[in-house]
Amino acid sequence: YHSIIEPLYLNPKSKIPGPKLFALTKWRLALEDYKGSRTRTIHALHQKYGPIVRIGPDEIHCNSLNALRTIYGAGSGFERTWFYRMFDAYGKQNLFTFSTVKEHSERKKLVANAYSKSLMLKGPAARMVQDKVSQYLALIEAQGDAPHEIFSSLHYFSIDAITHFLYGPSYGGTSALEGNVQDRALLNDIIDPTRRYLSWFAVHLPKLTKWMYTRVGLMERILEPVIPMKKPTTYTGIRKHALDAFHRFQNAAQTEPETLSTESTIISRLWKSHESIKGSGSSALGDLDIASECADHLLAGIDTTADSLMFLIWALSRPQNSHIQQKLVDEVRALSEDAFEGGMPRLDVIDKLPYLDAVIRETLRLYAPLPASEPRSLPTDCTIDGYSIPARTVVNMSPYSLHRNADVFEEPLDFNPDRWFDEAEKVALMNRWFWAFSSGGRMCIGLHLAMAEMTVLVVAVYREYTTSIAPGFEDKSPAITSRFELFYDESVPKIAEHTCLIEFTKA
Numbered sequence: 001y002h003s004i005i006e007p008l009y010l011n012p013k014s015k016i017p018g019p020k021l022f023a024l025t026k027w028r029l030a031l032e033d034y035k036g037s038r039t040r041t042i043h044a045l046h047q048k049y050g051p052i053v054r055i056g057p058d059e060i061h062c063n064s065l066n067a068l069r070t071i072y073g074a075g076s077g078f079e080r081t082w083f084y085r086m087f088d089a090y091g092k093q094n095l096f097t098f099s100t101v102k103e104h105s106e107r108k109k110l111v112a113n114a115y116s117k118s119l120m121l122k123g124p125a126a127r128m129v130q131d132k133v134s135q136y137l138a139l140i141e142a143q144g145d146a147p148h149e150i151f152s153s154l155h156y157f158s159i160d161a162i163t164h165f166l167y168g169p170s171y172g173g174t175s176a177l178e179g180n181v182q183d184r185a186l187l188n189d190i191i192d193p194t195r196r197y198l199s200w201f202a203v204h205l206p207k208l209t210k211w212m213y214t215r216v217g218l219m220e221r222i223l224e225p226v227i228p229m230k231k232p233t234t235y236t237g238i239r240k241h242a243l244d245a246f247h248r249f250q251n252a253a254q255t256e257p258e259t260l261s262t263e264s265t266i267i268s269r270l271w272k273s274h275e276s277i278k279g280s281g282s283s284a285l286g287d288l289d290i291a292s293e294c295a296d297h298l299l300a301g302i303d304t305t306a307d308s309l310m311f312l313i314w315a316l317s318r319p320q321n322s323h324i325q326q327k328l329v330d331e332v333r334a335l336s337e338d339a340f341e342g343g344m345p346r347l348d349v350i351d352k353l354p355y356l357d358a359v360i361r362e363t364l365r366l367y368a369p370l371p372a373s374e375p376r377s378l379p380t381d382c383t384i385d386g387y388s389i390p391a392r393t394v395v396n397m398s399p400y401s402l403h404r405n406a407d408v409f410e411e412p413l414d415f416n417p418d419r420w421f422d423e424a425e426k427v428a429l430m431n432r433w434f435w436a437f438s439s440g441g442r443m444c445i446g447l448h449l450a451m452a453e454m455t456v457l458v459v460a461v462y463r464e465y466t467t468s469i470a471p472g473f474e475d476k477s478p479a480i481t482s483r484f485e486l487f488y489d490e491s492v493p494k495i496a497e498h499t500c501l502i503e504f505t506k507a
């Protein structure tokens with residue numbers, strides 16, 4: 001009764017279309033996760049069953065504007081699920097992992113202003129981005145005519161930018177672009193493919209995973225050959241770097257508090273708030289809360305921006321897209337000298353370049369760096385797309401499926417920035433389906449920082465260079481890891497994991 005009759009015939013979710021085996025056991029979807037085919041399989045289920053599909057006994061997946069508003073609209077009341085708890089750092093929750101609206105909005109108030117568009121366009125953050133882009137150009141220049149591996153170099157760029165934004169140059173800002181070996185090594189555990197198995201274990205067998213990774217001595221040695229990812233596991237180095245940066249900052253703040261008044265970093269904002277409410281009875285931030293918050297933004301800001309930039313440059317470099325690259329080159333080379341300061345693009349000017357915007361938007365549509373589902377749940381019953389959904393059902397939507405709806409995006413697998421110049425009505429519809437940064441209260445807080453990094457780098461690169469695919473890389477798609485899966489361009493025959501070879505030719 002409990003295993004078959006109730007889930008398949010009596011549960012309100014039994015009315016939702018979908019394959020019976022997925023409705024009977026969560027392990028059917030877990031198998032797709034293990035194979036690394038979750039997102040593509042769910043997309044195929046939508047194509048077969050329609051905009052709402054049951055993907056587990058207590059889990060559904062949606063693909064409609066109506067569901068998007070109901071679940072992810074501002075004030076919807078839907079909460080992040082336990083799934084996000086694997087992003088806690090040092091045993092503390094943070095913006096990414098809070099589930100309740102109250103906890104989340106209290107924390108968000110402390111940092112939201114620092115990520116606002118107006119602060120990003122001018123001031124220290126904009127100068128920091130220009131500085132990192134100029135170091136990126138120096139790296140390409142130093143490479144000469146040899147092909148350049150942009151997966152790594154763009155990760156150097158993104159880690160340097162986000163660490164400087166969070167901690168400033170003195171406490172945790174990295175120098176990977178300038179060749180610092182230790183800082184570059186922080187990225188080593190990101191490229192280990194076994195990180196996908198570790199994610200699978202952490203999500204599907206969390207207690208066993210925790211047990212395996214906390215053993216010491218003989219037991220640790222016995223388990224070593226069977227653990228999903230050898231130690232150090234993903235982000236171990238980055239989390240340690242983040243904690244060290246926090247301690248350096250804490251020392252400085254305690255010994256020379258006057259340094260704080262000149263700092264505009266995220267860590268200094270959190271510290272000031274921590275100091276101002278300490279002892280006042282309100283819930284002050286603990287030391288590790290600050291460390292966890294910064295570590296989380298650090299992790300959120302590395303792969304996302306680097307992976308998007310890599311796909312953007314790769315897509316523009318493909319021979320079939322040379323006309324697209326040419327339009328972008330024409331736009332950025334037509335900019336007047338006023339659009340630059342110290343040789344670097346001024347963010348407040350290039351923010352409004354229409355073709356650049358379309359290229360970035362199209363990259364984030366087709367190659368969203370976080371393409372997979374974003375699980376949420378509601379403490380009460382609700383209705384989605386006409387179906388009754390019991391309280392605490394896990395509901396999901398994904399950029400991958402939203403961005404491949406052929407009724408909205410014609411020829412969805414084509415990289416075509418020109419689609420964003422279609423009739424106003426069509427563009428308005430595409431914008432409503434565009435979901436790379438999520439939406440509502442839990443929308444990406446780093447959106448404007450990411451856009452700043454991408455726009456300055458792309459303008460600076462295409463003002464000075466044209467790019468093409470390096471010989472030997474023509475039939476390969478670069479590929480990125482997101483959770484348990486590898487994502488790449490599905491129309492290209494071969495995959496090159498975590499590598500992308502590009503030739504830069506000076507104008």
Ligand code: HEM
Nearest residue numbers: 095096297300301304305374436437438442444445446450
């Ligand atoms: C192209 C670049 C980026 C994309 C496409 C992106 C996308 C996203 C998405 C889809 C989410 C929601 C995830 C979910 O609910 O499962 C998110 C949340 C978040 N992102 Fe980004 N992100 C990018 C860059 C950044 C950067 C540079 C930062 C730097 C701080 C950042 C910080 C965050 C944080 C802290 C959250 C949690 C926000 C909250 O819950 O209030 N992201 N991002």
